[in-house]
Amino acid sequence: MTSPRFNFVIDCSDVALAEYLRLDAESAVKVYTRGDLNWCLQTYHILLKRSKLPIQLSNRMLPGAINIIHSDQLLQQRGDSSAFIVCVRADYPGRRWAHYHLVQNKNQLGHNVSFLPHWVQPGLIKRDAARNSVKRVAYAGEAFNGNLAGTTDTWKSLLEPHQIEFVTLAGGSWHDLSTIDILVGIRSFDKQPFNTKPPTKLFGAWHANIPFIGGHDSAFKQVGTPGEDYLLAATPDEAIAAILKLRDNPALYAKLVQNGQRKAALYTEETIAQAWVEALTGPVMQRYRQWQSKPLLEQARFAALLGMGNLEHEAKQIIKKLVGKKMNPALWSVATFVKKSLFF
Incomplete structure (x- = not known):
């Protein structure tokens, strides 16, 4: 039985695809500007350099290949029963008709799902070692x-x-942390776990030798230890207190940086590339072989779940429109129930 190629799918024209294929890993960093380019184009370039997997890059799903495609592009392309589909979920919904999912938060794990951490910020510039005080706090992101x-x-x-x-x-300067003394990554002043979000900002802080103050994101707790390699804050007062503590306690500052350096070694381009290789050649390949062995059953499964997925998406759009309008409590309860029942 021949081994399939791993086809990374991005949303672009044939002309743009040819340009992407001509890029080397260094110059490609400048174009990682959206989900499919971050997850699929970037992974293609890194695995081309760091693995011996049979990989290719295209703008369409292909029969006979293991097609790796971002959730948003999968919604647009849909696919058909001749294509084996691995959905990169990222911040988007899972797509029921995909045969396998890759997620960025361990709380999203389930049947035919693997966790893969996102890549560390390309071209990262560390904090200037000559800085010796806390003068500048930053948020790196939109x-x-x-x-x-x-x-x-x-x-x-x-x-x-x-x-x-x-x-x-x-945007465009998130990689340059040379003048930053503390990074913050607090999504809300409460204890929400944000179970679809990644730990990427914490990785960036560790690699840049900068203490990180985060919210109660489950992803941070999955890879880090509060008080040891980052600090937690759930209110504005807690955030300011943590910043001042780092300013006034050089030993604590140094402890978080040193522990972060040790953790950073676990999440490098090399280690994340190896995690991709293990996932693709392990559980993803097993699911592909299963798909190959039961063509009629898999065709029926695909047709049923694609139809269900389309209905889910349409219902979600209707609910979004309703939520944007004034709704009486009874209608709001129905919409909430439908949303929780349909979407995973």
Whole structure:
């Protein structure tokens, strides 16, 4: 039985695909700007360099291959029963008709699902070793999309009395942490676990030799230890107290950096590439062989779950529109029940 190729699928024209294929790993860093490029194009380039897997990059799913595609693109392309589909879920819903899922949070694990950590920020520039005080606190990411608790102005006003600057690093500069003394990654001022979110920001802090203050994200707790390699905060007061503690306690600052360096060694391009290889050649390949062995059953499964998936998506769009309007309590309860019942 011949081994299939691993086909990484991205959303682009044939002309753009040819350009992506010509990029080397270094220059490709500049184009990792959206989900499928981060998860599929970046993985293709890294595995091309760090593995001997038979891999290819394309803009469509192919029969006879193990097709690895981001959830958003899978929703658009749908696929057919001749294609074996591995859905990279990322921050998006799972797609029931996919044959396997790859997730970024261990709380998303289940049947035919593997956890794979996202890649560390490409081209990361570490904190300047000459910096010896806490003067600049940053959030590296988009601050407008609900991933940062509070507003940039709120953070600035909280830190200004302590002569500490707060900045949000703009897209394109997230990799340059040379002038940052503390990184924050608090999505909300409460204890929500955010079970679909990755631990990527914590990885970045560890690799940049910068202490990290995070919220109660389950992903952070899955890979780190609060108080040892990062600090927890669930309120604005706790966040400011943690920042001031790091400013006033050099020993604690050094402890978090040193422990973070040890943890960073577990999450490198090399180790994450190896995790990809093990997942693709292990459970993903096992599921592919199972799919090959029962073609009629798998065709029926695909047709049924694709239809169900389309209905789910359409229902979700309707619910979103309803949520955007005023709803009476009874209708809200029905919409909430439907959403919880349908989506996984």
